[in-house]
Amino acid sequence: DVKVTQSSRYLVKRTGEKVFLECVQDMDHENMFWYRQDPGLGLRLIYFSYDVKMKEKGDIPEGYSVSREKKERFSLILESASTNQTSMYLCATTVGARGEKLFFGSGTQLSVL
Amino acid sequence: AQTVTQSQPEMSVQEAETVTLSCTYDTSENNYYLFWYKQPPSRQMILVIRQEAYKQQNATENRFSVNFQKAAKSFSLKISDSQLGDTAMYFCAFLETSGSRLTFGEGTQLTVNP
Numbered sequence: 001d002v003k004v005t006q007s008s009r010y011l012v013k014r015t016g017e018k019v020f021l022e023c024v025q026d027m028d029h030e031n032m033f034w035y036r037q038d039p040g041l042g043l044r045l046i047y048f049s050y051d052v053k054m055k056e057k058g059d060i061p062e063g064y065s066v067s068r069e070k071k072e073r074f075s076l077i078l079e080s081a082s083t084n085q086t087s088m089y090l091c092a093t094t095v096g097a098r099g100e101k102l103f104f105g106s107g108t109q110l111s112v113l
Numbered sequence: 114a115q116t117v118t119q120s121q122p123e124m125s126v127q128e129a130e131t132v133t134l135s136c137t138y139d140t141s142e143n144n145y146y147l148f149w150y151k152q153p154p155s156r157q158m159i160l161v162i163r164q165e166a167y168k169q170q171n172a173t174e175n176r177f178s179v180n181f182q183k184a185a186k187s188f189s190l191k192i193s194d195s196q197l198g199d200t201a202m203y204f205c206a207f208l209e210t211s212g213s214r215l216t217f218g219e220g221t222q223l224t225v226n227p
Binding site for chain 1: 204
């Protein structure tokens with residue numbers, strides 16, 4: 001089975017800290033996504049990447065950046081964490097001839113104090 | 114950009130009864146995929162059902178079925194014979210055929226009551 005691993009399940013950081021959230025997949029998937037999940041707002045797309053060093057802004061990219069130096073790893077970076085970035089962050093990847101299968105990490109609950 | 118709307122933040126149903134969750138979407142694409150995902154308290158996303166837009170037949174998976182109305186851009190989920198284990202947050206999702214963009218709705222919290 002495909003595995004999508006997020007490095008931390010829970011994370012507590014302070015305002016102004018630089019935060020790295022890592023997502024690693026164990027197959028040769030091209031498309032990877034970062035979402036944040038907030039009550040009543042569903043999953044909102046932050047960034048996605050369709051290949052190494054390629055990235056596209058999602059719906060709410062402000063305050064975030066990403067890095068994809070290797071195909072298996074897609075990192076989400078909070079340059080200067082703020083309290084409104086407290087949220088659950090979910091990584092996903094798609095696979096299939098037409099990208100029709102989805103796989104998810106187990107999520108990282110980030111609290112910024 | 115595609116949008117997905119779930120207009121029911123919360124729903125409840127009695128065990129063994131039937132419930133329908135609504136989802137509408139907006140796109141200019143002709144070919145795409147639609148999904149319903151279930152998220153229990155463990156936070157793991159579990160695929161419930163998938164529909165390919167070019168297939169007219171509605172997808173079914175045991176007690177779960179969809180009513181896919183392409184012209185109306187509607188994709189509702191029907192759960193028959195509801196079970197306590199169906200209690201979860203349900204998300205509707207849209208995927209472009211290129212697989213390059215995946216959009217979710219706001220979610221519907223379903224509670225099955227004994």
